[in-house]
Amino acid sequence: MTPLPPNPWGDRRRVRVGLLGGSFNPAHAGHRHIAELALKLLCLDEVWLLVSPQNPLKPVAGMAPLPERLASARAIAAGHRRLKVSALERRLGTTYTADTLRRLRRRFRRSRFVWVMGADNLAQMERWARWDRIFAAVPVAILARGPYSARTLATKAAHRFARYRAAAEGARSLSTKPPPAWVFLHIRRHPASSTAIRGQSRPDT
Helix, strand or coil: CCCCCCCCCCCCCCCEEEEEEECCCCCCHHHHHHHHHHHHHCCCCEEEEEECCCCCCCCCCCCCCHHHHHHHHHHHHCCCCCEEEECHHHHHCCCCHHHHHHHHHHHCCCCEEEEEEEHHHHHCHHHCCCHHHHHHHCCEEEEECHHHHHHHCCCHHHHHCHHHEECHHHHHHHHHCCCCCEEEEECCCCCCCHHHHHHHHCCCC
């Protein structure tokens, strides 16, 4: 049974929710791997896979239609009652993560959110609109993977919020910490890649 997506108008549940945003172009087993680790390592009740209508930092060319990407996210979340897939940004009318978080905190006032992302995103986070407001809005969990892990902690964002970094051993209580608060977690790398999957699906030229 597929879990119902989050109500875009909010609810009054007291839950700890990991927010895993992305294009999911397409979603793959690596996304489920990260979501399941976030549930466990951060002691969360749910993880929401937020499928972006269009990432402003990514080209429109090569981006599959939103319904297709939603379907791929639902497929990789299938059978897991604590993983929920949604196109909330489309319903909220937001483009940037900082705005999305502001709306979610207003509508889900009793929920405790954690923004979950890979180290590759932290490495280029200074390109995000009002990126510092993300850290000010909710705790952030960085899941280190691939070649980005080593250089991530030298980025502008990591330096700006260095004194708010929590020890990895305290990750399970991250959702209860007032922002800014963030944690850097080393995880087992999963080989799946959206870029590689798209390359495999292209016809030979």
